[in-house]
Amino acid sequence: MAELPFTNDIRMLRFVMFEMTQGELGDRVGVTRQTIAAIEQGKYSPSLEVAFRIAHVFNKPLEEVFRWQKDID
Template sequence: MSTHSIQNNIRKLRFENDEMTQQQLAEEVKVTRQTIVAIEKGKYSPSLELAFKIAHTFGKPLEEVFSFDPSKK
């Protein structure tokens, strides 16, 4: 389990969207595949703009893609 305060459902959402690859998502939101990998693993917190772009790509509100747990540091 990640120790970071921001969690995400990107991996699950990719698979629910015709098994979208990390590369396809990266191209859609104009970042590198490595950025998507790091976000999925909880090693990198995206900018607010990127978070909204990812949510928009899946047609979901931000809260369905990302969640924040202030108890985790």
């Protein structure tokens, strides 16, 4: 499996948000706990809508939750 071209701070943000669980975040954005776990681990790329919903939960701009790591060819 190819590495995704971005990283995220979801795990840290969940901890800062009163130790929110993956399940709680999933419920708030409309996906499963397993999906949140896969996104956190860089094994799954969220849809743009889910990415924005995650950022909204943490009251952060998208680029403070997800960071692009590779140059576009």
